[in-house]
Amino acid sequence: MxxxxxxxxxxxxxxxxxxxxxxxxxxxxxxxxxxxxxxxxxxxxxxxxxxxxxxxxxxxxxxxxxxxxxxxxxxxxxxxxxxxxxxxxxxxxxxxxxxxxxxxxxxxxxxxxxxxxxxxxxxxxxxxxxxxxxPKSKPAIKTEDTLELMVAFSRNPNKRVSNLARIFLEDYCDPCEVTAAERRVDRLLQGQIQNEVSSIPLPEFSGSYYSVSVERLVTRDDVESFAKLSGDFNPIHFKDKKPIVHGALLNSFLSGVIGTKLPGPGTILSSQNFRYPNPCYAEDIIVIQVSVERLRKITTCEYRISRKSDDATLMEGSAKVIIRMPSG
The missing domain is CATH 1.25.10.10 (Leucine-rich Repeat Variant)
Structure with missing residues:
Protein backbone atom coordinates (compact mmCIF):
# COMPACT_ATOMS: atom_id res chain seq x y z
CA MET A 1 0.00 0.00 0.00
CA PRO A 135 -3.21 14.22 27.55
CA LYS A 136 -1.85 17.73 26.91
CA SER A 137 -4.23 18.76 24.09
CA LYS A 138 -7.39 17.19 25.51
CA PRO A 139 -8.55 20.25 27.52
CA ALA A 140 -8.19 22.54 24.49
CA ILE A 141 -10.12 20.12 22.27
CA LYS A 142 -12.88 19.10 24.69
CA THR A 143 -14.26 22.58 25.29
CA GLU A 144 -17.95 23.14 26.00
CA ASP A 145 -18.45 24.44 22.45
CA THR A 146 -16.98 21.29 20.93
CA LEU A 147 -18.95 18.94 23.17
CA GLU A 148 -22.19 20.74 22.34
CA LEU A 149 -21.50 20.33 18.64
CA MET A 150 -20.68 16.64 19.11
CA VAL A 151 -23.98 16.11 20.94
CA ALA A 152 -25.82 17.84 18.10
CA PHE A 153 -23.92 15.76 15.52
CA SER A 154 -24.73 12.55 17.42
CA ARG A 155 -28.42 13.25 16.74
CA ASN A 156 -27.93 13.90 13.05
CA PRO A 157 -29.91 11.54 10.75
CA ASN A 158 -26.75 11.09 8.67
CA LYS A 159 -25.31 7.88 10.14
CA ARG A 160 -21.74 8.71 9.22
CA VAL A 161 -21.92 12.01 11.09
CA SER A 162 -23.74 10.62 14.12
CA ASN A 163 -21.47 7.58 14.43
CA LEU A 164 -18.31 9.70 14.39
CA ALA A 165 -19.74 12.04 17.01
CA ARG A 166 -20.77 9.14 19.24
CA ILE A 167 -17.29 7.67 19.05
CA PHE A 168 -15.87 11.04 20.11
CA LEU A 169 -18.29 11.32 23.05
CA GLU A 170 -17.96 7.71 24.20
CA ASP A 171 -14.21 7.22 23.77
CA TYR A 172 -12.80 10.61 24.73
CA CYS A 173 -15.31 12.16 27.15
CA ASP A 174 -16.50 11.40 30.66
CA PRO A 175 -20.21 10.52 30.94
CA CYS A 176 -20.77 13.54 33.20
CA GLU A 177 -19.30 15.85 30.53
CA VAL A 178 -21.60 14.38 27.90
CA THR A 179 -24.66 14.67 30.16
CA ALA A 180 -23.90 18.33 30.88
CA ALA A 181 -23.47 19.07 27.16
CA GLU A 182 -26.74 17.28 26.36
CA ARG A 183 -28.56 19.41 28.90
CA ARG A 184 -27.19 22.61 27.41
CA VAL A 185 -28.21 21.54 23.92
CA ASP A 186 -31.65 20.43 25.08
CA ARG A 187 -32.23 23.77 26.75
CA LEU A 188 -31.76 25.54 23.45
CA LEU A 189 -33.78 22.96 21.53
CA GLN A 190 -36.68 23.27 23.94
CA GLY A 191 -36.67 27.04 23.66
CA GLN A 192 -36.00 27.66 27.35
CA ILE A 193 -33.56 30.43 26.52
CA GLN A 194 -36.27 32.29 24.62
CA ASN A 195 -38.68 31.79 27.53
CA GLU A 196 -36.20 33.20 30.04
CA VAL A 197 -35.64 36.31 27.96
CA SER A 198 -39.21 37.02 26.83
CA SER A 199 -42.74 35.68 26.62
CA ILE A 200 -42.50 35.05 22.87
CA PRO A 201 -44.33 31.85 21.79
CA LEU A 202 -41.98 28.95 21.17
CA PRO A 203 -41.39 27.55 17.65
CA GLU A 204 -42.92 24.24 16.66
CA PHE A 205 -40.76 21.13 16.37
CA SER A 206 -41.65 18.80 13.49
CA GLY A 207 -39.27 16.01 14.45
CA SER A 208 -36.62 16.97 11.91
CA TYR A 209 -36.55 20.76 12.09
CA TYR A 210 -37.88 23.75 13.97
CA SER A 211 -40.22 26.19 12.25
CA VAL A 212 -42.13 29.32 13.10
CA SER A 213 -44.76 31.29 11.19
CA VAL A 214 -45.72 34.91 11.86
CA GLU A 215 -48.41 37.05 10.21
CA ARG A 216 -48.45 40.83 10.03
CA LEU A 217 -50.18 43.61 8.14
CA VAL A 218 -47.86 45.89 6.20
CA THR A 219 -49.39 49.38 6.24
CA ARG A 220 -48.81 52.47 4.12
CA ASP A 221 -47.43 54.14 7.26
CA ASP A 222 -44.84 51.34 7.52
CA VAL A 223 -43.66 52.03 3.97
CA GLU A 224 -43.56 55.81 4.40
CA SER A 225 -41.78 55.59 7.74
CA PHE A 226 -39.19 53.22 6.29
CA ALA A 227 -38.62 55.59 3.35
CA LYS A 228 -37.97 58.44 5.77
CA LEU A 229 -35.67 56.32 7.92
CA SER A 230 -33.68 54.89 5.00
CA GLY A 231 -33.86 57.88 2.65
CA ASP A 232 -35.16 55.60 -0.11
CA PHE A 233 -37.85 57.65 -1.84
CA ASN A 234 -37.48 55.82 -5.14
CA PRO A 235 -40.68 56.78 -7.09
CA ILE A 236 -41.32 53.13 -7.94
CA HIS A 237 -42.49 52.61 -4.37
CA PHE A 238 -45.14 55.35 -4.48
CA LYS A 239 -46.34 55.58 -8.08
CA ASP A 240 -49.51 53.52 -7.46
CA LYS A 241 -52.35 53.92 -4.98
CA LYS A 242 -50.89 51.03 -3.03
CA PRO A 243 -47.17 51.65 -2.44
CA ILE A 244 -44.76 48.84 -3.25
CA VAL A 245 -43.05 47.73 -0.07
CA HIS A 246 -39.25 48.09 0.03
CA GLY A 247 -37.45 44.78 -0.12
CA ALA A 248 -35.24 45.93 2.76
CA LEU A 249 -38.35 46.51 4.87
CA LEU A 250 -39.47 42.92 4.29
CA ASN A 251 -35.97 41.84 5.26
CA SER A 252 -36.20 43.81 8.48
CA PHE A 253 -39.47 42.02 9.35
CA LEU A 254 -37.63 38.74 8.73
CA SER A 255 -34.74 39.85 10.92
CA GLY A 256 -37.21 40.52 13.72
CA VAL A 257 -38.51 36.96 13.56
CA ILE A 258 -35.00 35.44 13.45
CA GLY A 259 -33.80 37.57 16.34
CA THR A 260 -36.80 37.12 18.64
CA LYS A 261 -38.47 33.82 17.75
CA LEU A 262 -36.26 31.40 15.79
CA PRO A 263 -33.43 30.83 16.55
CA GLY A 264 -34.25 33.66 19.00
CA PRO A 265 -32.51 36.13 21.32
CA GLY A 266 -28.74 36.26 20.96
CA THR A 267 -28.79 35.17 17.29
CA ILE A 268 -26.30 37.01 15.08
CA LEU A 269 -26.84 37.24 11.31
CA SER A 270 -23.61 36.35 9.48
CA SER A 271 -24.58 36.21 5.79
CA GLN A 272 -27.69 36.01 3.65
CA ASN A 273 -28.98 34.97 0.21
CA PHE A 274 -32.41 36.06 -0.99
CA ARG A 275 -34.63 36.98 -3.93
CA TYR A 276 -37.92 38.83 -4.43
CA PRO A 277 -40.06 36.92 -6.97
CA ASN A 278 -43.18 39.12 -6.57
CA PRO A 279 -43.94 42.62 -5.28
CA CYS A 280 -45.48 43.23 -1.88
CA TYR A 281 -48.00 46.08 -1.55
CA ALA A 282 -49.05 48.23 1.36
CA GLU A 283 -52.06 46.74 3.18
CA ASP A 284 -50.98 43.20 2.28
CA ILE A 285 -51.05 40.64 5.09
CA ILE A 286 -47.77 38.77 4.89
CA VAL A 287 -46.75 35.41 6.36
CA ILE A 288 -43.12 35.10 7.51
CA GLN A 289 -41.95 31.48 7.77
CA VAL A 290 -38.53 30.52 9.18
CA SER A 291 -37.16 27.01 9.69
CA VAL A 292 -33.93 25.60 11.13
CA GLU A 293 -33.09 22.01 10.26
CA ARG A 294 -30.45 21.32 12.90
CA LEU A 295 -28.69 22.92 15.82
CA ARG A 296 -25.13 24.14 15.28
CA LYS A 297 -23.09 27.06 16.51
CA ILE A 298 -23.23 28.39 12.97
CA THR A 299 -26.40 27.21 11.28
CA THR A 300 -28.59 28.02 8.28
CA CYS A 301 -32.14 29.38 8.49
CA GLU A 302 -34.41 28.85 5.50
CA TYR A 303 -37.19 31.41 5.10
CA ARG A 304 -40.11 32.49 2.94
CA ILE A 305 -42.35 35.54 3.08
CA SER A 306 -45.65 35.14 1.24
CA ARG A 307 -48.87 37.10 0.73
CA LYS A 308 -51.66 35.51 2.73
CA SER A 309 -54.41 36.18 0.18
CA ASP A 310 -52.87 34.26 -2.73
CA ASP A 311 -49.76 32.57 -1.21
CA ALA A 312 -47.50 34.40 -3.70
CA THR A 313 -43.84 34.29 -2.68
CA LEU A 314 -42.63 37.82 -1.92
CA MET A 315 -39.19 36.97 -0.55
CA GLU A 316 -37.31 33.72 -0.05
CA GLY A 317 -33.81 32.59 0.72
CA SER A 318 -31.48 31.49 3.48
CA ALA A 319 -29.35 33.11 6.15
CA LYS A 320 -26.28 31.84 7.96
CA VAL A 321 -26.55 32.74 11.64
CA ILE A 322 -24.46 32.33 14.78
CA ILE A 323 -26.40 30.92 17.72
CA ARG A 324 -25.31 31.87 21.23
CA MET A 325 -25.41 28.69 23.29
CA PRO A 326 -26.54 28.78 26.94
CA SER A 327 -23.71 28.79 29.46
CA GLY A 328 -25.19 26.52 32.08
Missing amino acids: YSSKERLKKRTGKNKVDRPEFLKLLVQEYRTTKSSEAKRQVLANLANFAYDPINYEWLRNLDVVQLFLEELASADEKIVEFAIGGLCNLCLDFKNKDLILGIPGGLSSVKNCLNSSNQETVNTAVTLLMYLIT
Whole structure:
Protein backbone atom coordinates (compact mmCIF):
# COMPACT_ATOMS: atom_id res chain seq x y z
CA MET A 1 0.00 0.00 0.00
CA TYR A 2 2.83 2.41 0.87
CA SER A 3 5.92 3.34 -1.14
CA SER A 4 9.52 2.51 -0.40
CA LYS A 5 12.63 4.35 -1.58
CA GLU A 6 13.45 1.43 -3.85
CA ARG A 7 9.99 1.49 -5.43
CA LEU A 8 10.14 5.26 -5.86
CA LYS A 9 13.52 5.01 -7.57
CA LYS A 10 12.24 2.27 -9.88
CA ARG A 11 9.09 4.22 -10.75
CA THR A 12 10.96 7.49 -11.30
CA GLY A 13 13.26 6.16 -13.99
CA LYS A 14 16.15 7.90 -15.68
CA ASN A 15 16.18 11.71 -16.15
CA LYS A 16 12.83 12.16 -14.37
CA VAL A 17 11.97 14.38 -11.41
CA ASP A 18 12.30 12.52 -8.11
CA ARG A 19 9.64 12.62 -5.40
CA PRO A 20 11.09 15.41 -3.16
CA GLU A 21 11.60 17.67 -6.16
CA PHE A 22 8.13 16.89 -7.49
CA LEU A 23 6.54 17.79 -4.15
CA LYS A 24 8.55 21.02 -4.12
CA LEU A 25 7.24 21.88 -7.58
CA LEU A 26 3.67 21.22 -6.44
CA VAL A 27 4.04 23.58 -3.47
CA GLN A 28 5.60 26.25 -5.70
CA GLU A 29 2.76 25.92 -8.18
CA TYR A 30 0.19 26.23 -5.43
CA ARG A 31 1.84 29.36 -4.06
CA THR A 32 2.13 31.07 -7.45
CA THR A 33 -0.87 30.03 -9.56
CA LYS A 34 -3.78 32.44 -9.93
CA SER A 35 -6.17 29.74 -11.12
CA SER A 36 -8.70 28.55 -8.52
CA GLU A 37 -9.13 25.23 -10.32
CA ALA A 38 -5.36 24.68 -10.43
CA LYS A 39 -5.16 25.38 -6.70
CA ARG A 40 -7.83 22.77 -6.00
CA GLN A 41 -6.06 20.17 -8.13
CA VAL A 42 -2.65 20.83 -6.59
CA LEU A 43 -3.94 20.79 -3.01
CA ALA A 44 -5.85 17.57 -3.69
CA ASN A 45 -2.58 16.04 -4.94
CA LEU A 46 -0.70 17.19 -1.85
CA ALA A 47 -3.43 15.75 0.38
CA ASN A 48 -3.09 12.40 -1.44
CA PHE A 49 0.69 12.43 -1.03
CA ALA A 50 0.15 13.11 2.69
CA TYR A 51 -1.37 9.62 2.93
CA ASP A 52 1.99 7.90 2.37
CA PRO A 53 4.44 7.92 5.33
CA ILE A 54 7.42 8.01 2.97
CA ASN A 55 6.43 11.61 2.10
CA TYR A 56 6.07 12.88 5.68
CA GLU A 57 9.57 14.29 6.11
CA TRP A 58 9.60 15.91 2.70
CA LEU A 59 6.21 17.51 3.33
CA ARG A 60 7.38 18.82 6.71
CA ASN A 61 10.48 20.32 5.11
CA LEU A 62 8.25 22.09 2.58
CA ASP A 63 6.00 23.51 5.35
CA VAL A 64 2.99 21.69 3.90
CA VAL A 65 1.48 21.26 7.38
CA GLN A 66 1.52 25.06 7.74
CA LEU A 67 0.08 25.38 4.22
CA PHE A 68 -2.82 23.04 5.03
CA LEU A 69 -3.58 24.96 8.24
CA GLU A 70 -3.51 28.30 6.43
CA GLU A 71 -5.98 27.07 3.83
CA LEU A 72 -8.55 26.06 6.45
CA ALA A 73 -9.52 29.75 6.41
CA SER A 74 -10.13 29.74 2.65
CA ALA A 75 -13.50 30.87 1.30
CA ASP A 76 -13.31 27.98 -1.18
CA GLU A 77 -15.06 24.98 0.43
CA LYS A 78 -13.19 22.46 -1.73
CA ILE A 79 -9.83 23.96 -0.72
CA VAL A 80 -10.84 23.59 2.94
CA GLU A 81 -11.98 20.01 2.31
CA PHE A 82 -8.64 19.05 0.74
CA ALA A 83 -6.63 20.88 3.41
CA ILE A 84 -8.40 19.22 6.35
CA GLY A 85 -8.08 15.88 4.54
CA GLY A 86 -4.34 16.38 4.14
CA LEU A 87 -3.96 17.16 7.84
CA CYS A 88 -5.97 14.08 8.74
CA ASN A 89 -3.65 11.95 6.61
CA LEU A 90 -0.53 13.50 8.15
CA CYS A 91 -1.50 13.41 11.83
CA LEU A 92 -1.07 9.65 12.20
CA ASP A 93 2.62 10.48 12.53
CA PHE A 94 3.64 11.74 16.00
CA LYS A 95 5.94 14.44 14.61
CA ASN A 96 3.19 15.75 12.37
CA LYS A 97 0.67 15.64 15.22
CA ASP A 98 3.01 17.68 17.45
CA LEU A 99 3.57 20.12 14.60
CA ILE A 100 -0.15 20.67 14.05
CA LEU A 101 -0.74 21.20 17.77
CA GLY A 102 2.32 23.41 18.10
CA ILE A 103 1.52 25.92 15.37
CA PRO A 104 -0.25 28.95 16.93
CA GLY A 105 -3.94 28.92 16.02
CA GLY A 106 -3.68 25.51 14.38
CA LEU A 107 -6.08 23.71 16.68
CA SER A 108 -8.56 26.58 16.55
CA SER A 109 -8.52 26.44 12.75
CA VAL A 110 -9.29 22.73 12.84
CA LYS A 111 -12.16 23.23 15.32
CA ASN A 112 -13.63 26.00 13.15
CA CYS A 113 -14.13 23.39 10.43
CA LEU A 114 -16.84 21.80 12.59
CA ASN A 115 -19.03 24.73 11.50
CA SER A 116 -18.52 24.10 7.79
CA SER A 117 -21.53 23.63 5.50
CA ASN A 118 -19.52 20.92 3.70
CA GLN A 119 -20.42 17.61 5.36
CA GLU A 120 -17.19 15.94 4.25
CA THR A 121 -15.17 18.70 5.90
CA VAL A 122 -17.12 18.29 9.15
CA ASN A 123 -16.63 14.51 9.17
CA THR A 124 -12.90 14.86 8.58
CA ALA A 125 -12.60 17.56 11.25
CA VAL A 126 -14.23 15.28 13.83
CA THR A 127 -11.87 12.45 12.88
CA LEU A 128 -8.84 14.74 12.98
CA LEU A 129 -9.74 16.05 16.44
CA MET A 130 -9.88 12.49 17.75
CA TYR A 131 -6.44 11.79 16.28
CA LEU A 132 -5.09 15.00 17.84
CA ILE A 133 -6.27 14.25 21.38
CA THR A 134 -3.35 13.77 23.76
CA PRO A 135 -3.21 14.22 27.55
CA LYS A 136 -1.85 17.73 26.91
CA SER A 137 -4.23 18.76 24.09
CA LYS A 138 -7.39 17.19 25.51
CA PRO A 139 -8.55 20.25 27.52
CA ALA A 140 -8.19 22.54 24.49
CA ILE A 141 -10.12 20.12 22.27
CA LYS A 142 -12.88 19.10 24.69
CA THR A 143 -14.26 22.58 25.29
CA GLU A 144 -17.95 23.14 26.00
CA ASP A 145 -18.45 24.44 22.45
CA THR A 146 -16.98 21.29 20.93
CA LEU A 147 -18.95 18.94 23.17
CA GLU A 148 -22.19 20.74 22.34
CA LEU A 149 -21.50 20.33 18.64
CA MET A 150 -20.68 16.64 19.11
CA VAL A 151 -23.98 16.11 20.94
CA ALA A 152 -25.82 17.84 18.10
CA PHE A 153 -23.92 15.76 15.52
CA SER A 154 -24.73 12.55 17.42
CA ARG A 155 -28.42 13.25 16.74
CA ASN A 156 -27.93 13.90 13.05
CA PRO A 157 -29.91 11.54 10.75
CA ASN A 158 -26.75 11.09 8.67
CA LYS A 159 -25.31 7.88 10.14
CA ARG A 160 -21.74 8.71 9.22
CA VAL A 161 -21.92 12.01 11.09
CA SER A 162 -23.74 10.62 14.12
CA ASN A 163 -21.47 7.58 14.43
CA LEU A 164 -18.31 9.70 14.39
CA ALA A 165 -19.74 12.04 17.01
CA ARG A 166 -20.77 9.14 19.24
CA ILE A 167 -17.29 7.67 19.05
CA PHE A 168 -15.87 11.04 20.11
CA LEU A 169 -18.29 11.32 23.05
CA GLU A 170 -17.96 7.71 24.20
CA ASP A 171 -14.21 7.22 23.77
CA TYR A 172 -12.80 10.61 24.73
CA CYS A 173 -15.31 12.16 27.15
CA ASP A 174 -16.50 11.40 30.66
CA PRO A 175 -20.21 10.52 30.94
CA CYS A 176 -20.77 13.54 33.20
CA GLU A 177 -19.30 15.85 30.53
CA VAL A 178 -21.60 14.38 27.90
CA THR A 179 -24.66 14.67 30.16
CA ALA A 180 -23.90 18.33 30.88
CA ALA A 181 -23.47 19.07 27.16
CA GLU A 182 -26.74 17.28 26.36
CA ARG A 183 -28.56 19.41 28.90
CA ARG A 184 -27.19 22.61 27.41
CA VAL A 185 -28.21 21.54 23.92
CA ASP A 186 -31.65 20.43 25.08
CA ARG A 187 -32.23 23.77 26.75
CA LEU A 188 -31.76 25.54 23.45
CA LEU A 189 -33.78 22.96 21.53
CA GLN A 190 -36.68 23.27 23.94
CA GLY A 191 -36.67 27.04 23.66
CA GLN A 192 -36.00 27.66 27.35
CA ILE A 193 -33.56 30.43 26.52
CA GLN A 194 -36.27 32.29 24.62
CA ASN A 195 -38.68 31.79 27.53
CA GLU A 196 -36.20 33.20 30.04
CA VAL A 197 -35.64 36.31 27.96
CA SER A 198 -39.21 37.02 26.83
CA SER A 199 -42.74 35.68 26.62
CA ILE A 200 -42.50 35.05 22.87
CA PRO A 201 -44.33 31.85 21.79
CA LEU A 202 -41.98 28.95 21.17
CA PRO A 203 -41.39 27.55 17.65
CA GLU A 204 -42.92 24.24 16.66
CA PHE A 205 -40.76 21.13 16.37
CA SER A 206 -41.65 18.80 13.49
CA GLY A 207 -39.27 16.01 14.45
CA SER A 208 -36.62 16.97 11.91
CA TYR A 209 -36.55 20.76 12.09
CA TYR A 210 -37.88 23.75 13.97
CA SER A 211 -40.22 26.19 12.25
CA VAL A 212 -42.13 29.32 13.10
CA SER A 213 -44.76 31.29 11.19
CA VAL A 214 -45.72 34.91 11.86
CA GLU A 215 -48.41 37.05 10.21
CA ARG A 216 -48.45 40.83 10.03
CA LEU A 217 -50.18 43.61 8.14
CA VAL A 218 -47.86 45.89 6.20
CA THR A 219 -49.39 49.38 6.24
CA ARG A 220 -48.81 52.47 4.12
CA ASP A 221 -47.43 54.14 7.26
CA ASP A 222 -44.84 51.34 7.52
CA VAL A 223 -43.66 52.03 3.97
CA GLU A 224 -43.56 55.81 4.40
CA SER A 225 -41.78 55.59 7.74
CA PHE A 226 -39.19 53.22 6.29
CA ALA A 227 -38.62 55.59 3.35
CA LYS A 228 -37.97 58.44 5.77
CA LEU A 229 -35.67 56.32 7.92
CA SER A 230 -33.68 54.89 5.00
CA GLY A 231 -33.86 57.88 2.65
CA ASP A 232 -35.16 55.60 -0.11
CA PHE A 233 -37.85 57.65 -1.84
CA ASN A 234 -37.48 55.82 -5.14
CA PRO A 235 -40.68 56.78 -7.09
CA ILE A 236 -41.32 53.13 -7.94
CA HIS A 237 -42.49 52.61 -4.37
CA PHE A 238 -45.14 55.35 -4.48
CA LYS A 239 -46.34 55.58 -8.08
CA ASP A 240 -49.51 53.52 -7.46
CA LYS A 241 -52.35 53.92 -4.98
CA LYS A 242 -50.89 51.03 -3.03
CA PRO A 243 -47.17 51.65 -2.44
CA ILE A 244 -44.76 48.84 -3.25
CA VAL A 245 -43.05 47.73 -0.07
CA HIS A 246 -39.25 48.09 0.03
CA GLY A 247 -37.45 44.78 -0.12
CA ALA A 248 -35.24 45.93 2.76
CA LEU A 249 -38.35 46.51 4.87
CA LEU A 250 -39.47 42.92 4.29
CA ASN A 251 -35.97 41.84 5.26
CA SER A 252 -36.20 43.81 8.48
CA PHE A 253 -39.47 42.02 9.35
CA LEU A 254 -37.63 38.74 8.73
CA SER A 255 -34.74 39.85 10.92
CA GLY A 256 -37.21 40.52 13.72
CA VAL A 257 -38.51 36.96 13.56
CA ILE A 258 -35.00 35.44 13.45
CA GLY A 259 -33.80 37.57 16.34
CA THR A 260 -36.80 37.12 18.64
CA LYS A 261 -38.47 33.82 17.75
CA LEU A 262 -36.26 31.40 15.79
CA PRO A 263 -33.43 30.83 16.55
CA GLY A 264 -34.25 33.66 19.00
CA PRO A 265 -32.51 36.13 21.32
CA GLY A 266 -28.74 36.26 20.96
CA THR A 267 -28.79 35.17 17.29
CA ILE A 268 -26.30 37.01 15.08
CA LEU A 269 -26.84 37.24 11.31
CA SER A 270 -23.61 36.35 9.48
CA SER A 271 -24.58 36.21 5.79
CA GLN A 272 -27.69 36.01 3.65
CA ASN A 273 -28.98 34.97 0.21
CA PHE A 274 -32.41 36.06 -0.99
CA ARG A 275 -34.63 36.98 -3.93
CA TYR A 276 -37.92 38.83 -4.43
CA PRO A 277 -40.06 36.92 -6.97
CA ASN A 278 -43.18 39.12 -6.57
CA PRO A 279 -43.94 42.62 -5.28
CA CYS A 280 -45.48 43.23 -1.88
CA TYR A 281 -48.00 46.08 -1.55
CA ALA A 282 -49.05 48.23 1.36
CA GLU A 283 -52.06 46.74 3.18
CA ASP A 284 -50.98 43.20 2.28
CA ILE A 285 -51.05 40.64 5.09
CA ILE A 286 -47.77 38.77 4.89
CA VAL A 287 -46.75 35.41 6.36
CA ILE A 288 -43.12 35.10 7.51
CA GLN A 289 -41.95 31.48 7.77
CA VAL A 290 -38.53 30.52 9.18
CA SER A 291 -37.16 27.01 9.69
CA VAL A 292 -33.93 25.60 11.13
CA GLU A 293 -33.09 22.01 10.26
CA ARG A 294 -30.45 21.32 12.90
CA LEU A 295 -28.69 22.92 15.82
CA ARG A 296 -25.13 24.14 15.28
CA LYS A 297 -23.09 27.06 16.51
CA ILE A 298 -23.23 28.39 12.97
CA THR A 299 -26.40 27.21 11.28
CA THR A 300 -28.59 28.02 8.28
CA CYS A 301 -32.14 29.38 8.49
CA GLU A 302 -34.41 28.85 5.50
CA TYR A 303 -37.19 31.41 5.10
CA ARG A 304 -40.11 32.49 2.94
CA ILE A 305 -42.35 35.54 3.08
CA SER A 306 -45.65 35.14 1.24
CA ARG A 307 -48.87 37.10 0.73
CA LYS A 308 -51.66 35.51 2.73
CA SER A 309 -54.41 36.18 0.18
CA ASP A 310 -52.87 34.26 -2.73
CA ASP A 311 -49.76 32.57 -1.21
CA ALA A 312 -47.50 34.40 -3.70
CA THR A 313 -43.84 34.29 -2.68
CA LEU A 314 -42.63 37.82 -1.92
CA MET A 315 -39.19 36.97 -0.55
CA GLU A 316 -37.31 33.72 -0.05
CA GLY A 317 -33.81 32.59 0.72
CA SER A 318 -31.48 31.49 3.48
CA ALA A 319 -29.35 33.11 6.15
CA LYS A 320 -26.28 31.84 7.96
CA VAL A 321 -26.55 32.74 11.64
CA ILE A 322 -24.46 32.33 14.78
CA ILE A 323 -26.40 30.92 17.72
CA ARG A 324 -25.31 31.87 21.23
CA MET A 325 -25.41 28.69 23.29
CA PRO A 326 -26.54 28.78 26.94
CA SER A 327 -23.71 28.79 29.46
CA GLY A 328 -25.19 26.52 32.08
